[in-house]
Amino acid sequence: MSRKIFIFDTTLRDGEQVPGAKLNKRQKIEIAQQLAVLGVDVIEAGFPCSSPDDLAAVKAISENVKGPVITGLARAVVEDIDIAWEAVRNAERPRIHVFLGSSDIHLQKKLRQDRATALRQAVDAVKYAKRFCEDVEYSTEDASRTDFEYLCRVLDAVIKEGATVVNVPDTVGYAVPDEFGEIIRKLREKVPGLDKVTLSVHCHNDLGLAVANSLAAVSNGANQIECTINGVGERAGNASLEELVMVLKTRHATFDAHTDVKSQEIYRTSRMVSRLMNVPVQPNKAIVGANAFAHSSGIHQDGILKDRSTYEIMKPEDVGIRQHKIVLTARSGRAALRHRLTELGYTILPEVFDRVYNRFINVADRKKEIGSEDLHSIVEIELTRVPETYTFHSLQLMSGSSMVPLASVTLTREGVKITDAATGNGPVDAVFHGIERIVGVSGKLRDYDLKAVTMGRDALGEAMVRVEIEGTVYSGTGASPDVIEASARAYLNAFNRYFANSH
Structure with missing residues (x-):
């Protein structure tokens, strides 16, 4: 004894x-x-x-x-x-x-x-x-x-x-x-x-x-x-x-x-x-800190999902914590992302998963942590995605209270980068005009909605648009921690739907 x-x-x-x-x-x-x-x-x-x-x-x-x-x-x-x-x-x-x-x-x-x-x-x-x-x-x-x-x-x-x-x-x-x-x-x-x-x-x-x-x-x-x-x-x-x-x-x-x-x-x-x-517990505090049973490294996450003993010497349940936490960040690997998507109820084909993973990494590079709502947005965008005639690459903006906004937009088509610039009534309007100059088709914005998917300054912004193109209204969605980029992706998504419908 x-x-x-x-x-x-x-x-x-x-x-x-x-x-x-x-x-x-x-x-x-x-x-x-x-x-x-x-x-x-x-x-x-x-x-x-x-x-x-x-x-x-x-x-x-x-x-x-x-x-x-x-x-x-x-x-x-x-x-x-x-x-x-x-x-x-x-x-x-x-x-x-x-x-x-x-x-x-x-x-x-x-x-x-x-x-x-x-x-x-x-x-x-x-x-x-x-x-x-x-x-x-x-x-x-x-x-x-x-x-x-x-x-x-x-x-x-x-x-x-x-x-x-x-x-x-x-x-x-x-x-x-x-x-x-x-x-x-x-x-x-x-x-x-x-x-x-x-x-x-x-x-x-x-x-x-x-x-x-x-x-x-x-x-x-x-x-x-x-x-x-x-x-x-x-x-x-x-x-x-x-x-x-x-x-x-x-x-x-x-x-x-x-x-x-x-x-x-x-x-x-x-x-x-x-x-x-009213004394906070530091996140890395042993046993009870927020990160005590959290895993963000892709290698660690893969090990934990295979056998908890690989990176946990005690069970979180032993101290009253419901379960370990898989924290999705830019360091997370495919195994952790697939595990979290399964927990959220998604069954995703391999070819779609690759697109989801690439978009996830793109967002995670600019956001500290990817939560459930972020993942829902990322997945829904990819699941409803149409073949992309044009792919978003980048944008640059010059804007201010005493100047006309100017946007430079770069898209890719069949691997070739195409850049053009335009002005507008605001930065979003300038970006939309830039996209139209590249794709060679004009549209009328019928509806535009922008919301934060999650809380915090690095929240993922989700944009939804309805654009009338040649008499037909097309919907588009886009997400990014940068709300201007989210808007650009949504607008381009609507035009890609138009091109997919036209061919």
């Missing part, structure tokens, strides 16, 4: 220290209830002495959220401990979490006291907290920069006084994995009672190593990890819960450890925290 790693979630305390991410009581309860569904072992609901609002929120969570241990943070002073106990006393499983700096930097620069005084304060704080609550956690703030022998003395003393959990934080994200893992290993050897309590770590991400340091600690005997949803928290944030949980799940054989987190609830929880804190 593998070793269980307890997940201590501090999203509602350390996570809320992100500037601008303040949560009200209702929002805190909503997140806490979801954390309980997620299956975390401990919820640090807040820092009750910091404000009356935070005290009220922690009390409400303690009274309404069942399952996890509920804890509140307190400095190693009597007043803070009293308030913390008031906040969590009605919890199904309460805990008081006490902390005090242990590094010489914190003792001398912040607390203005020596090691002996700080040690007495730590012992007295744990002794006082034990009067109220059986479950007491003690944190040695800035442990990774603390003299090792002194760190051992502090942990030994608070364990003897009844601390049930001792936490070794990398408060400023200074540690590196080998070093931090070694600290945990040596503490296991040097502190006698450490095997009888829960050894916890709390790593910050200032050097981007919070998850790596936490895992190094697990490998060396830590059995509780303090972390946050989406890695939110002070400065560069905390160790990311979703990354830690999925590393232990995906690389179970390596760590021989597990958590009780229901991983299928990860994505839902991530989205909730992002929404309520």
